[in-house]
Amino acid sequence: MQCSYLDAGACRSCTWMGVPHAEQTARKDAACRALLGEHPGLVWLPPVAGSGSGYRNKAKMVVGGTVEAPTLGILDGDGHGVDLRACGICSPGLTDALPVLADFVTRASLTPYDVPTRRGELKHLLVTESPDGGLLVRFVLRSQEPVARVRKHLPWLLDRLPQVVVASVNLQPAHAAVLEGEREIVLTEATTLPVPLGPVRLHLPPQSFFQTNTEIATALYAQAAAWVADLAPATVWDLYCGVGGFALHLAAPGRQVTGVETSAEAVRGARTSAAEAGLADVRFEAGDATGFALSATSIPDLVVVNPPRRGLGAPLAGWLEASDVPHVLYSSCDAASLARDLAAMPSLRPRRAQVLDMFPQTAHHEVLVLLSRG
Known part of the structure; x- marks a missing residue:
């Protein structure tokens, strides 16, 4: 490819x-x-x-940039965000969802975590797609402070992305190369993503x-x-x-x-x-x-x-x-x-x-x- x-x-x-x-x-x-x-x-x-191509059912996106212009992808050598939301190995369902999730970051004022300065809140977006198109969306945050804003604007996200079955917040407070923390806060009624497989x-679960x-x-x-x-x-x-x-x-x-x-x-x-x-x-x-x-x-x-x-x-x-x-x-x-x-x-x-x-x-x-x- x-x-x-x-x-x-x-x-x-x-x-x-x-x-x-x-x-x-x-x-x-x-x-x-x-x-x-x-x-x-x-x-x-x-x-x-x-x-x-298009085979990955899970996108593990580092969030960088700013609230107004977030990047979803990886970090460069200086710790700054590189946007990869159109990555060709991710499934089409994931690449379709990522721009909407980027808009949600802006709407909910989720400040991307800046590694060089150790400031900000949103570290990662973890999105999994089931074979029937259902999505599990996880926001990895440094603290619980933005959770209320995520809850407030979640109906907007569910309206734009009705395929979201489970949405949650994961708390990862450490300044370390760790994808997620131990505590998970599920924000939707459903707590597991059904995955039909043969x-x-x-x-x-998240x-x-x-x-x-x-x-x-x-x-x-x-x-x-x-x-x-x-x-x-x-x-x-x-x-x-x-x-x-x-x-x-x-x-x-x-x-x-x-x-x-x-x-x-x-x-x-x-x-x-x-x-x-x-x-x-x-x-x-x-x-x-x-x-x-x-x-x-x-x-x-x-x-x-x-x-x-x-x-x-x-x-x-x-x-x-x-x-x-x-x-x-x-x-x-x-x-x-x-x-x-x-x-x-x-x-x-x-x-x-x-x-x-x-x-x-x-x-x-x-x-x-x-x-x-x-």
């Missing part, structure tokens, strides 16, 4: 911009295969590419994680469900479950599924989805994935892990290696940490793998691997 921001030198975030998308995906596939190494019996499926409807690329996330969960259907496990753990993407896609009559996630808000969303779907055999717990596994008195037929970029870590990888868990489904956003974890679990051998281009125009990727013992 062509990017005017890259051509003008305003943004360098998409480091692979200009490389044909098919070549990008082939490079990622080759890199993942090289990092994971040779494993007898490992079958690699063709990589999943999807669309190379056969499942997820519920996304403080929760969801895959950035809806098209590729749909393919990821569908492939996981197909592999697991072949195994037909009676019991499944989904560790690092987030809002329950894997757990809910793997649910089946008579199958006990347990999801574990540190974020209480994400667990709230996952429980809402399970209850709405009538899935009595799917439950979710808020807690540490490693602690849950190490304290368990029984083991499941299948463990699903979707850890942060750093990977599982030695304690959980060691527990999986020493346990009698017959199958592990590992979804990774970093093949290097995945390779380290596989080296720590030699008894669990890769059987199937697939690279999914979750992040076109960058070197990042997602790789799904099915491991079986013996």
Whole structure:
């Protein structure tokens, strides 16, 4: 894809911009295969590419400029705002919404936070779009002082952007490169964004994680469900479950599924989805994935892990290696940490793998691997 921001030198975030998308995906596939190494019996499926543009369902915009002329995008080397509201990797729904949100900043007199002087209030705008066009809009503020103005002018925003389902304020008082704070103030009656995804409807609260690329996330969960259907496990753990993407896609009559996630808000969303779907055999717990596994008195037929970029870590990888868990489904956003974890679990051998281009125009990727013992 062509990017005017890259051509003008305003943004360098998409480091692979200009490389044909098919070549990008082939490079990622080759890199993942090289990092994971040779494993007898490992079958690699063709990589999943999807669309190379308009794929991002979430815009994480730093707010700069002034009340009268806010910028939504990134900061330059001097800490001043660079406007990227027409970014080509964001979904059309997001790019259509950003100008209205910029107008709202002016209307509600939300002074953009100025990093060099440490003055101002509005730090970030975080906007997520569901596949049906619904929006979750979050205003990250330094203090609670502007919240009354956000509330006052919210009806104007909802009139101009009726697709906004959830609007909230997040408080992040620290002068630090931190995207959001701990406290969230929901301003709408709805507290979760419904996200229809294949056969499942997820519920996304403001403080929760969801895959950035809806098209590729749909393919990821569908492939996981197909592999697991072949195994037909009676019991499944989904560790690092987030809002329950894997757990809910793997649910089946008579199958006990347990999801574990540190974020209480994400667990709230996952429980809402399970209850709405009538899935009595799917439950979710808020807690540490490693602690849950190490304290368990029984083991499941299948463990699903979707850890942060750093990977599982030695304690959980060691527990999986020493346990009698017959199958592990590992979804990774970093093949290097995945390779380290596989080296720590030699008894669990890769059987199937697939690279999914979750992040076109960058070197990042997602790789799904099915491991079986013996």
